[in-house]
Amino acid sequence: MPLQDQLYNYFELDQRVRAMRSRLDAATRRKDAQQRKLDQLKQAAAELDQQLKTAKAHASTLQSEADAIDERINTQRDKMNSATSNKEYSALLVEVNTLKADKSKVDDAQLESLTKADILDAEAKALGEKVEAQSKLVANATKEVDEAQSEVGDKLKELEVERDAAGEPISDDIRKTFDRLSHTYDGEAMAEISEQDRRRMEYTCGGCYTLLPVESVNALITKPDQITACGTCNRILYVSSELRESLAASK
Ligand SMILES: [Zn+2]
Structure with a gap:
C-alpha cells in the first residue's frame, strides 16, 4: 500500500x-x-x-x-x-x-x-x-x-x-508529524484537495482553502509514497480516489 x-x-x-x-x-x-x-x-x-x-x-x-x-x-x-x-x-x-x-x-x-x-x-x-x-x-x-x-x-x-x-507500517517520524497536526487541527491532520479548474490546474487545500502550487498537485498524483503537505496550513494533503481516477483517465 x-x-x-x-x-x-x-x-x-x-x-x-x-x-x-x-x-x-x-x-x-x-x-x-x-x-x-x-x-x-x-x-x-x-x-x-x-x-x-x-x-x-x-x-x-x-x-x-x-x-x-x-x-x-x-x-x-x-x-x-x-x-x-x-x-x-x-x-x-x-x-x-x-x-x-x-x-x-x-x-x-x-x-x-x-x-x-x-x-x-x-x-x-x-x-x-x-x-x-x-x-x-x-x-x-x-x-x-x-x-x-x-x-x-x-x-x-x-x-x-x-x-x-x-x-504500524507508517514510520515513527511521519506518525509524529501526523499526531502533531492532529493535535493542532483537532483531528484534521489531513486535508483533501479540491478541484477548482482542471484546465488551469487549479486545486485548493480542503483545510485552509488556499490555492495549491501545481508542483504540489503533481507530487500528490505522481509520488504516492511521499508526503505532500499544504504550504500554508501544513496539513497532509490527499486526493480522493474519484479525483485520482478521473485525473488518470484524462491524462
Ligand atoms: Zn492548507
Missing part, C-alpha cells in the same frame, strides 16, 4: 475513533464538572458546620458563666438577708449589682451567639439541600458516562486497535 493510502487509512480510522470518543469525553467532562461543584458545596457545608459547632459551644460556655453568676448572686443575697451590719449589707449590695451587670453582659453575648447559631443553622440547612440536589446531578451524570461507556466502550477499543494496526 502506498504511504498516502496508509496515511489516509490511518486518518480515517482515527477520525472514527475521535468521533466515538468525543461522546464519552463530553459525558465524562460533564460528570467531572458536576463532581467538582459537589466537592465545593461539601467543603462549604463542612466549614459552615464547624462554624455552627463553634457558635453553639460558645453559647453553651456563656450559659455556664451565666449560671455561675446567678448562683453567686443567690449566695450573696442570702448573705444580705443575714447581714449583721449596714456596712456588710452595703458591700454585698455593691457586689450583687456588679454581678447583675456582669450577668447582663454575658446574657447579651449569649443571645448574640445563639442568634449567630440560628443564622448558621439556616444556612447549613439550605446548603444541605443544595448538596443533595447536586448529588443527584452527579448521579445522573455518572449514569450517562456509564451508558456512553457500555454503548461505545467495546466498539471504541476495537476501533483503536484497528487504527493502531493501520498506523
Whole structure:
C-alpha cells in the first residue's frame, strides 16, 4: 500500500475513533464538572458546620458563666438577708449589682451567639439541600458516562486497535508529524484537495482553502509514497480516489 493510502487509512480510522470518543469525553467532562461543584458545596457545608459547632459551644460556655453568676448572686443575697451590719449589707449590695451587670453582659453575648447559631443553622440547612440536589446531578451524570461507556466502550477499543494496526507500517517520524497536526487541527491532520479548474490546474487545500502550487498537485498524483503537505496550513494533503481516477483517465 502506498504511504498516502496508509496515511489516509490511518486518518480515517482515527477520525472514527475521535468521533466515538468525543461522546464519552463530553459525558465524562460533564460528570467531572458536576463532581467538582459537589466537592465545593461539601467543603462549604463542612466549614459552615464547624462554624455552627463553634457558635453553639460558645453559647453553651456563656450559659455556664451565666449560671455561675446567678448562683453567686443567690449566695450573696442570702448573705444580705443575714447581714449583721449596714456596712456588710452595703458591700454585698455593691457586689450583687456588679454581678447583675456582669450577668447582663454575658446574657447579651449569649443571645448574640445563639442568634449567630440560628443564622448558621439556616444556612447549613439550605446548603444541605443544595448538596443533595447536586448529588443527584452527579448521579445522573455518572449514569450517562456509564451508558456512553457500555454503548461505545467495546466498539471504541476495537476501533483503536484497528487504527493502531493501520498506523504500524507508517514510520515513527511521519506518525509524529501526523499526531502533531492532529493535535493542532483537532483531528484534521489531513486535508483533501479540491478541484477548482482542471484546465488551469487549479486545486485548493480542503483545510485552509488556499490555492495549491501545481508542483504540489503533481507530487500528490505522481509520488504516492511521499508526503505532500499544504504550504500554508501544513496539513497532509490527499486526493480522493474519484479525483485520482478521473485525473488518470484524462491524462
Ligand atoms: Zn492548507
